[in-house]
Amino acid sequence: MNFEALGLSPDLVKAVIDRGYTQPTPIQLKAVPLVLDGRDVLAAAQTGTGKTAAFVLPILQRLAFVGAARRGQVRTLVLTPTRELASQVHESVMDYGSHLDLYSTVVFGGVKAEPQIAALKQGVDTLVATPGRLLDLAQQGLVDFSALEVLVLDEADRMLDMGFIHDIERIISLLPENRQTLMFSATFSTEIRSLASQYLVDPACVEVTPANSTTALVEQIAYPVDGDRKTELLIHLLGEEQWSQALVFCRTKHGANRLTQELLNAGFTTAPIHGNKSQNARQRALDAFKGGDLQLLIATDIAARGLDIDQLPEVVNFDLPSVPEDYVHRIGRTGRAGATGRSHSLVSANDAPLLQGIEHLIQQDIPRVHVPGFEPTDRPPSPDDTELKSGAGDLPSKIRRPRPASRQRKRSGNGSSQARGNDVDSPKKTSSAA
Known part of the structure; x- marks a missing residue:
């Protein structure tokens, strides 16, 4: 199967071919149609399997269906555990969206916040961020999530390992309930399934390799x-x-x-x-x-x-x-x-x-x-x-958090979303906010 058969637009297919890819990977074959259909997705895949494109490509198609973001708004949020991964995902968004009239920026700590704030004020279709810096900006009222359509938790297992659970919970509490949520993880651990049960609605589960397996390559x-x-x-x-x-x-x-x-x-x-x-x-x-x-x-x-x-x-x-x-x-x-x-x-x-x-x-x-x-x-x-x-003695058990009430919302299919006007100013496409 080729990328056209996944239902991607010619502009996205051209961008994929420009990067030298001709055949979708197994995770892309399984996840892309589900994301295009508006489903929440819980996906487990080894690193290096093409999982970033598995969510970036269908999200870009959904965003391009309506047009660019309004000034000051964020339409898609991708949370990642590290600055390096945030930069890599943002680079993929820019590459795959090179033939689309969409805007993206990246937000993380360790660099000046002013350029990031300026980019957010212009309005972005895709925001890639680490939890700490994003939460800091959000608490200052510098991020508008009112029009958010899609949330992606990338490398969710690592975010839990690094202790970001409280930041993630605070960020999600700021988002509209009526959204599509995608969670990508290396494994389906008990903790990951528990997190998914809190924030995903009737998710489609995708797993392309056995948990904790290594590639034969x-x-x-x-x-x-x-x-x-x-x-x-x-x-x-x-x-x-x-x-x-x-x-x-x-x-x-x-x-x-x-x-x-x-x-x-x-x-x-x-x-x-x-x-x-x-x-x-x-x-x-x-x-x-x-x-x-x-x-x-x-x-x-x-x-x-x-x-x-x-x-x-x-x-x-x-x-x-x-x-x-x-x-x-x-x-x-x-x-x-x-x-x-x-x-x-x-x-x-x-x-x-x-x-x-x-x-x-x-x-x-x-x-x-x-x-x-x-x-x-x-x-x-x-x-x-x-x-x-x-030494001796048992390790303390992990504290289990009470599960919040299930989130109910409407779904949107076929990569579409409720139309909003396109009165964006014309910022140039941001290659990086850093």
Whole structure:
């Protein structure tokens, strides 16, 4: 099936083809018709499966059916957990909407608010935002949600993990009840289903891959090595296998800074990207990496969430993640849009329990490759040592919130919405509010 068969307009199909795509992905095949039909949608899909286009394309078609937003109003809101993901989604909105007379902007913290406020005053068809900055602007009365038609919660599982639930609830309380709501998540966890039951009405559920599965396009390799020789092994692999570029994950910001310096000292073009870096510094590092000026980008999980890097060949787990689900998100940075990639995990004796947890989650064994000269000498901790270090006692249960009354509203189908006049001033299309 091609994109025309999904019911998309010629302008949208042309924009998709301009980006080099000819066939819809499974998530697009399932989600696009449902969104066009006005349904609320709860979708689970691995990163790199084309999920952004799965909601951006039908939303743009719906918005274009009526025309541009009135001055000061917002017609669609996309909430994302991180600045990087917000920028990526906004870039997709601009790309796919390049042949439409619609307006978009992005709002997040770490940069001056004035340009964002100016863009909002003009009126935007699509607003992509992180919860914190958006809530701050909304509480100042600088955002008009009265004409909002569509809400998208992107990477909803990560927003919950990052503690944004209270901000999300406050933002949703400001929105019209008569709206279409879409929720995209890597998994259908209990928490995600609970959130969906509060804010989605009779949602269509779409799942294109088993929960917590990894794509077959990514070759996964684990390298046993002593913990104090990880940097040495990474440098060896970089030289021996002549990697063109790699995204390297560290568990902490301090570890990312330290590894960056060690790799710079070894002669590699390298930059870190983590929460202590300013948004401008993070964007410069990402742009340099995308442009081929950096061979290595050293990232923490939070900073790397939502990074969309075309043709990224290698991902390195310098430190294994403490949460097994983060491994799935990490290696999903490669093997995207039909391309192949490789994931390399440097595994010390102390990392052995983490690797076992990852293999249990993804239901597959990760092949071990022993590199000559780097055979590990450390031994894994014994079960008794692990038990003594972990302490005793049960963890507290998660507090369950009372469920609010179900939201009832009318639906709109076929990508249409109630018509409003088009008396927009003529702001130029905003490529970014930052």
